[in-house]
Amino acid sequence: xxxxxxxLMFMQAYDPExxxxxxxxxxxxEDAAAASASAASAARAAAVQAKPxxxxxxxxxxxxxxxxxxxxxxxxxxxxxxxxxxxxxxxxDGGSFYARHCMGFALTRAERWGAAIVAFEQAADEAxxxxxxxxxxxxxxxxxxxxxxxxxxxKARSDFDAALARGxxxxxxxxxxxxxxARALVAQGDSEAARDSLDIALAQAPQDPLAWLLSAxxxxxxxxxxxxxxxxxxxxxxxxxxxSVALEEGNIAILTDHxxxxxxxxxxxxxxxxxxxxxKAATDNLDRLDPAPPASRPAG
Numbered sequence: 001x002x003x004x005x006x007x008l009m010f011m012q013a014y015d016p017e018x019x020x021x022x023x024x025x026x027x028x029x030e031d032a033a034a035a036s037a038s039a040a041s042a043a044r045a046a047a048v049q050a051k052p053x054x055x056x057x058x059x060x061x062x063x064x065x066x067x068x069x070x071x072x073x074x075x076x077x078x079x080x081x082x083x084x085x086x087x088x089x090x091x092x093d094g095g096s097f098y099a100r101h102c103m104g105f106a107l108t109r110a111e112r113w114g115a116a117i118v119a120f121e122q123a124a125d126e127a128x129x130x131x132x133x134x135x136x137x138x139x140x141x142x143x144x145x146x147x148x149x150x151x152x153x154x155k156a157r158s159d160f161d162a163a164l165a166r167g168x169x170x171x172x173x174x175x176x177x178x179x180x181x182a183r184a185l186v187a188q189g190d191s192e193a194a195r196d197s198l199d200i201a202l203a204q205a206p207q208d209p210l211a212w213l214l215s216a217x218x219x220x221x222x223x224x225x226x227x228x229x230x231x232x233x234x235x236x237x238x239x240x241x242x243x244s245v246a247l248e249e250g251n252i253a254i255l256t257d258h259x260x261x262x263x264x265x266x267x268x269x270x271x272x273x274x275x276x277x278x279x280k281a282a283t284d285n286l287d288r289l290d291p292a293p294p295a296s297r298p299a300g
Contacts, residue, residue: 065098072102080110097126097139104142113150117143121159128166137166141177148180153187160184175205182214191222202231209239213248220252228252243273247282254285263289 061069068090076083083106091099100123107116120143128136144159160181168174179201185194195218201211212235219228232252235245250265262285269282 061098065096068095069098069102072099073105076102076106076109080106084110097123097130097132097135100126101139101142104139104146108146108149113146116146117150117152117155117159120146124162133166134168137163137168137177138173140166141180144184145180148184148187153184156184157181157188170204172205172208175201175203175208175211178204179208179211179214182218186214186218191218194218195222207238209235209242209245212238213242213245216252217248220248220255225252225256229256241268241272243269243276243278243282246272247278247285250282250285259289 060066072083072086072090075086084103087095087099087103087106091103095102100119104116104119104123107113107119120139124136124139124143127133127139140159140163144156144163147153147156147159160177163177164181168177178197182194182197182201185191185197198211198215198218201208202215205211212231216228216232216235219225219231229252232245232249235242236249239245246265246269250262250269253259253262253265266282266286266289270279270286273279274283
């Protein structure tokens with residue numbers, strides 16, 4: 001019989017929401033770097049077509065701003081301090097909210113989260129005054145993510161609410177915003193509101209394994225084990241080699257009296273990412289389990 005109490009105590013030490021914050025922070029940085037690489041093509045698209053949005057639904061950067069914006073983002077990746085100075089000068093010279101946007105990105109690269117929050121919020125306000133409501137929503141969302149990484153869940157929730165109030169089209173982007181909001185709500189201890197946002201995230205971004213993982217984790221914590229099992233199964237289907245998903249699969253299995261499934265899931269987590277937080281937690285959980293029963297020998 002598994003030693004349940006120590007496992008439950010250990011599961012509180014690994015926080016998938018914290019892991020998600022860091023993973024999302026890295027993803028936001030990667031997205032911004034990708035935006036830098038595509039800024040020139042966005043400018044060309046804006047110059048040759050009069051459509052209000054690009055093919056992927058994003059509003060192109062006007063040609064007037066695309067060059068400096070690309071240069072600023074590139075510089076932020078190489079030297080955040082130089083990019084901050086660049087963005088400040090560009091803002092004074094008429095860089096609009098794009099200059100403040102790059103300022104916020106550069107400040108996140110420098111891990112100056114408080115200043116980054118202010119820069120993104122100012123950019124969001126300026127974008128709204130310019131009539132760019134969807135861009136304003138995206139900038140409020142970036143402010144919320146900076147707040148979440150800084151540990152200020154209340155501020156993050158406020159900024160995510162501001163983003164949602166401006167509106168985003170249905171789809172992945174809206175789903176990711178609700179997922180971010182749910183993480184802030186979990187950090188505040190508001191499980192009921194977090195569930196509401198997670199349900200929207202699952203509907204809007206059904207291919208995101210992180211949404212199913214955090215939904216399963218929340219369900220486990222609130223005692224909804226059937227829901228936890230269903231949602232972790234979907235996360236495993238979407239991301240079978242993710243250590244965080246495998247760890248949570250084991251956590252849920254051990255609490256539903258499936259020690260064999262828990263052992264297999266934790267072994268997978270420890271194998272695919274032994275040096276990660278999830279992998280180390282899985283290894284520790286395996287150490288706390290009773291040894292696996294010996295395989296039965298065939299008769300004769």
